Amino acid sequence: MQLTMKRAALVAALSFLALPAFAQTKNGKSETYKDIIEKAYNLSLQRDRQQALNILATAIQREARPQAISELKKTTAEVANVFFSDKAQQLFETGVSLRKTDLNQALDKVNEAARIEPDNFSIVNEQARLLIAKGDCKSAQENVQKQLKTVTFDEELKLSLAQALVCQGRWLEYQKIVDSVFIKKSPLQKFWQVLEVEKTLSQKSLTKAQEALAGLKKSDEKYPELFYxxxxxxxxxxxxxxDDAQKYVMTCKNISANQYRQYMIDPMLCRRQVEVEGELKGMNGTPE
Structure with a gap:
């Protein structure tokens, strides 16, 4: 319901902001970044998302003023994630709601949404997360890379790509992605940090792993994957x-729907319960 209301509000905003575009581009003046934004909104109303993203990306590359770049990037995010189709949005929402309980059904719904809106970034990211959770990390990588060719700066796409690369143990490519993001200022910081923990442990660098875990705990001490x-x-x-193994199992078993949604950007959220429970039983430990 919330996503539907957001979509309606955003479409209304696109309609309002798009109206002056043609008048401004016919008067002979050079095109400003605001003209580009209005043109992108017009293209969005025509459901030509790809062309809208292309002109925004080109404008960002040419622009030098921080405020203009910020507004262009904000518009890009809106255009990239808005749902043009009620059916696609409903399928997407159903897929998201099924992720915890039925991964296969969730992926089926999101794949169906992707057939309707293949360039919707919300759908692309969720599809990638589901594929990673199922172990098809190569497909997740390929899907995300297609969109990053158009919008090279989108952080959530970069995170999805990094998650797919970590899943494959492709650490050099992963590091290139990490180096392109200012993680300390990122709203997605904890999701980057958990990847860094996994990398340092895979490299058997205990000192760096301990530092990465300390950073993750500082970001969010309730994050289930911190315990794992x-x-x-x-x-x-x-x-x-x-203790942490037991905390992980119990946290994941008792996680509420709202809590689960807070961490859904992590495709492996609470996906390792069987592994941990098996270890606990093997060591004569039981979740309390």
Missing amino acids: WTWKYEQMAKKANL
């Missing part, structure tokens, strides 16, 4: 401590 990766670190450090 702390447990993995303790295993590697040969510390006999099951």
Whole structure:
């Protein structure tokens, strides 16, 4: 319901802002970044998202003024994520609601939404996360890379790509993505940090892993994957401590729908319960 209302509000805004575009471009004046924004909104109303994104991306490359770049990027995010079709949005929302309980059904719904709006970034990102959760990380990577060719700066797409690369252990390519993002100022910081924890542990760098875990805990001490990766670190450090393993299992079992949505950007959210429960049973530990 909330997404439907947001879509209606955004479409109304697109309609309002698009109206002056033709008048402004016919008077002989050179095209300003605001003209470009209005042109992009007009193209969006015609459901030509790809062309709208292309002209915005070109304008951003040519622009030097910070405020103009900021407004162009904001418009890009709006155009990239708005739903043009009620059916696509409904399928997307259904897929999101099914992710925790039925991964296959969730992917079916999101794939169907993608057939209607293949260049909708919300759909592309969710599709990538579902593919990663199912282990088809190469397909997730390819889907995201297609969109990044048009909008090279979109951080959520970059994060989805990084997640797909981590899933494949492609650390050099992953690092190039990380180096292009100012993570310390990112609203997605914790999701980047958990990837860094996984990387440092894969490289058996316990000191760096400990530092990465400390940063992740500072960002969000309730993040379920923090408990999982702390447990993995303790295993590697040969510390006999099951507390974090038990916290992980119980947190994931008791997570509310609202809490789950807070962390859904992580495709592996609470996907490792079977692994952890098996280890606990094998070590004669049981979740409390």
